[in-house]
Amino acid sequence: MRLVIRDDPQIVGQYIANYIRKRIHDFSPTPERPFVLGLPTGSTPLPTYKALIAMVKEKTLSFKNVVTFNMDEYVGLPQDHQQSYHTFMFREFFSQIDIPPSQVNILDGNAEDLIAECTSYEQRIKELGGIELFLGGIGDDGHIAFNEPGSSLASRTRIKTLAYDTILANARFFNDDISAVPRMALTVGVATVLDAREVVVIVTGQRKALALSKTIEEGVNHLWTLSALQLHPWALIVTDEDATAELHVKTVKYFKSIERVQEEVEIIQARPKVKGDSIQAAVA
Numbered sequence: 001m002r003l004v005i006r007d008d009p010q011i012v013g014q015y016i017a018n019y020i021r022k023r024i025h026d027f028s029p030t031p032e033r034p035f036v037l038g039l040p041t042g043s044t045p046l047p048t049y050k051a052l053i054a055m056v057k058e059k060t061l062s063f064k065n066v067v068t069f070n071m072d073e074y075v076g077l078p079q080d081h082q083q084s085y086h087t088f089m090f091r092e093f094f095s096q097i098d099i100p101p102s103q104v105n106i107l108d109g110n111a112e113d114l115i116a117e118c119t120s121y122e123q124r125i126k127e128l129g130g131i132e133l134f135l136g137g138i139g140d141d142g143h144i145a146f147n148e149p150g151s152s153l154a155s156r157t158r159i160k161t162l163a164y165d166t167i168l169a170n171a172r173f174f175n176d177d178i179s180a181v182p183r184m185a186l187t188v189g190v191a192t193v194l195d196a197r198e199v200v201v202i203v204t205g206q207r208k209a210l211a212l213s214k215t216i217e218e219g220v221n222h223l224w225t226l227s228a229l230q231l232h233p234w235a236l237i238v239t240d241e242d243a244t245a246e247l248h249v250k251t252v253k254y255f256k257s258i259e260r261v262q263e264e265v266e267i268i269q270a271r272p273k274v275k276g277d278s279i280q281a282a283v284a
């Protein structure tokens with residue numbers, strides 16, 4: 001797992017947007033072979049979405065050959081409700097980029113048969129060859145999507161009862177009216193996220209500091225479901241300085257040093273080759 005630390009949420013958003021753009025460009029998606037991108041809601045990804053929107057506007061990025069799958073959706077909230085994840089995604093992102101709406105997938109929390117809805121979501125992901133990059137955020141209790149503490153780390157898309165802590169945390173979006181927050185959601189499972197070829201998670205703000213330390217400094221534990229990321233072969237967490245508040249100084253220094261060494265390697269690799277240059281020869 002890599003941990004990249006940046007000064008603030010805006011710089012984190014720009015970093016991730018650059019990263020996603022590069023991944024999409026390198027993939028060279030076509031209508032027959034689209035780039036499949038998993039996406040989160042919440043306030044954390046907003047700077048990333050803003051930076052991606054700017055890239056589309058300046059025409060350095062297109063979502064025409066991208067298919068998206070959102071992580072989760074509340075059960076029973078009308079799709080056009082201000083706080084449904086469907087409304088959120090179209091308001092904050094999809095309506096401002098060039099993705100055809102037919103390429104957007106969001107779980108239907110009002111489906112007549114919720115179990116069938118979850119099964120067919122997994123099926124649709126599979127039919128497209130799996131998710132290339134799953135972007136995620138975390139809750140204060142370390143949950144990814146709506147995989148609350150105690151969720152099976154082998155879980156798939158399913159109905160989930162929300163933890164009381166999450167209901168309290170999300171009440172801010174419902175005029176602080178706890179009774180207005182839905183009690184259930186449909187969510188991709190931990191295993192659905194881990195199946196993606198790459199997972200990138202955004203963690204910003206001091207509120208997330210404990211969850212970040214539990215995720216990366218302790219063992220894999222179903223009480224902090226993001227910790228399952230330790231089992232993924234290609235995982236990246238991008239965080240701001242505030243969210244590192246609970247990490248050991250040693251952990252922060254370690255990940256910063258890894259990045260510095262990586263930059264040094266890239267500089268060496270970019271240097272023109274000089275005959276007899278032993279450093280160049282060593283990395284060539």
Ligand SMILES: N[C@@H]1[C@@H](O)[C@H](O)[C@@H](COP(=O)(O)O)O[C@@H]1O
Pocket residue numbers: 040041042043044045071072136137138139140144145146166
């Ligand atoms: N289901 C979502 C999560 O996917 C999201 O990561 C979390 C954090 O939200 P925020 O980014 O606003 O802190 O909120 C909800 O619980």
